[in-house]
Amino acid sequence: MSRRGFLAGVAGGALAGGRTLFALQSAAPAVDATDLRARIEALSLFGRPPAGTFASGVTRVAYSDADLAGRSYVLELMRAAGVTPRIDPAGNIFAKRPGTDASLRPILFGSHIDSVPAGGNFDGDLGVLASIGVLDAFERRGVRTRHPLEVVLWAAEEGVAFNRGLSGSRIVAGDIAPDHMEQMWNGMRRADAIRKIGGDPDRIMDARRDKGAWHAYLELHIEQGGTLERSNTAVGVVQGIVAIARYEAKIIGFANHSGTTPMADRQDAMIAAAHLTLAVREAVTRKPGRQVGTVGKIEVSPNAANVVPGAATLIIELRDLSTATLDSIAEEIRGRAAVIAAETRTTIQMTPASANPPAFADTAVQDVVERAAQSLNLAAARMPSGAGHDAQMMARLAPMGMIFVPSIGGISHSPKELTRWEDCAHGANVLLQSVLALDRT
């Protein structure tokens, strides 16, 4: 990606490849890359480990003091961008910039700033700060959109706090009941947690918004995987957020003395678990596609060096945009499990543990994002999101689109999470151009 391409912020213009763009630079709005970097670095201070550096990452768990401080910083930035933030009953922060046509619905864009424990400085943060950067750019260039523009900071995206992933965006999408406010976590009531960040738990049901509340929803986010970096692609056009199917595989063998039980007599649950773990990988990788499957968790009983394992429980997780693909992989694993059980003289029960449906990005919004990237001379590729995002909830209420930028080494949820500053700015400008393009629809 050339520096020239990045600066060529032409609103939706179709550009001939070799054309000189200098004439357009001063006229076109663009997110200020220096500001964006400075703000990501500044936000990293809230939740930084003691005596740490930017490379130490952040622990900015939702509802913590660090979260509260980070939110105050974002509120300041919003005000500086000329918009007045308001906090909804769920603790989400919205800031609206009027458009020229008050009858049009707002275009919403944003992300979150809460983190996992020992997380990185880009997950969520980039999307929020780039969104404010878009408002700044419009303000600087005097750009007025037809639609109102609304920037959002979603509360509690990471699902670390409390025992249900009741993010601010989920509440807005309607998955909420008053008694959820009574849940406890770390000695804190959810109602008090929401009140701490400026929400109003007594009016929590008012946080819900109707389908059609927004013209569209956009979210810029780091990929959190290594696909873009490896293929040297600046922009991922997200097709949707994958479905997740989890199965519990319970293997029952027979626990016996590791010294006195001949190999031929064993009903070793660990051997069956090993075969099944490999079968999951084989079933997932047999066909081309981006589907993934993981055995991330195992419990073995009695888990002692001198006992042939009598039982093992695995969690099998499958992810893909297509639930049909997931079902067919699960069916194949089930078939393999039956063979493995017979061969190892164990029983294997595979039961569904949870199933999340996919959340598709709107195809027209995907086209808008792709053209925005092309207009900036940035290579773009369509791809699924393997991780969950606030956009997943917003897909229920509005045409949704997501913009991914490369994660170095595909590392995320880690202090080592990193995205090149150049790529951050690229993503921010794809967001800006996409907002402008959507404003024309």
Next chain:
Amino acid sequence: MSRRGFLAGVAGGALAGGRTLFALQSAAPAVDATDLRARIEALSLFGRPPAGTFASGVTRVAYSDADLAGRSYVLELMRAAGVTPRIDPAGNIFAKRPGTDASLRPILFGSHIDSVPAGGNFDGDLGVLASIGVLDAFERRGVRTRHPLEVVLWAAEEGVAFNRGLSGSRIVAGDIAPDHMEQMWNGMRRADAIRKIGGDPDRIMDARRDKGAWHAYLELHIEQGGTLERSNTAVGVVQGIVAIARYEAKIIGFANHSGTTPMADRQDAMIAAAHLTLAVREAVTRKPGRQVGTVGKIEVSPNAANVVPGAATLIIELRDLSTATLDSIAEEIRGRAAVIAAETRTTIQMTPASANPPAFADTAVQDVVERAAQSLNLAAARMPSGAGHDAQMMARLAPMGMIFVPSIGGISHSPKELTRWEDCAHGANVLLQSVLALDRT
């Protein structure tokens, strides 16, 4: 095995196969099968779960009140057999019956009565009660041996109590230092535990005995495996107690998001662990022989459904009489681990965790046991013991031999542990005949 064969307790006599034996029955000493059964059933009361039956097994952990009560019962049986028990400083119970030649060293035989939690009614108990049955039989028939006979109940064989397997037999074999008495377990000092069962921790070093203290050591025990039952063999002539080599295999991959990390980019420690687990089984079963190998324990990090496992630690345990065999299997596993590490892009470090040498049974004693079985028309087969036993320690001090009887289904360390009463009696009489045969040497 015919009932006739069992009753034909001819002391060391070589019998023609078809010969009628009725004439010999009244003259030959034999362990009373009814008594033996009644005593095994009676001993099972000490440590039986509340409202349980014989089939509920026992929890008679060393130094517990149940252990103390069981030992009192055995002390009574010893006195009834005409011998005076004494408790050594380690809490082992010895009871000596004089021989006709006071210059000869005693023949020692016995076992233990402590159990694992939720253990069975035969592990150890059979050997102790059969040994007393041998004395009873001699007393009843007026048999006087040349050598003194000494029955032993070893303390704390199962290694459940305290953090080191400091059994009574290990102390007698010399693996003891005064400071071991200070170890704590379950709020109890080892010195107090030993004192509770009648030992004398202040004189613990006096429990040690010299090599040559006994003419021979014999132990009757259940097999705890399924080899004898499956081959319909009444008696196992133990060749020795296997060596145990344990290795810790530490696999380091890279923990990453299970949704955003494509299959091709993963460094999945669980996948490597699965391959390694299967490689252990393959390496162990590739060559004929009785060697066994187990991956009984695994720890995975972070062990979460939505994270590609970043690290896994396995314990690989190998057992065989031959340390050369163990070394060659370990070498093969090491080679496979290197290939697996390369293929899964992980690192695998395999380090020795512990190594117990084998303890061989004396070949002359093995011959004695085998001939004793043959004299009773019982099928016998030589075999290693995959489990540890007090005999392992005694092999350091005296020519050692062990007699195995079949475990139904190969089950042990379980309330389901079971040996047919007929087989118990067979074993007891092989013990009796072996004692008589050793007395002639």
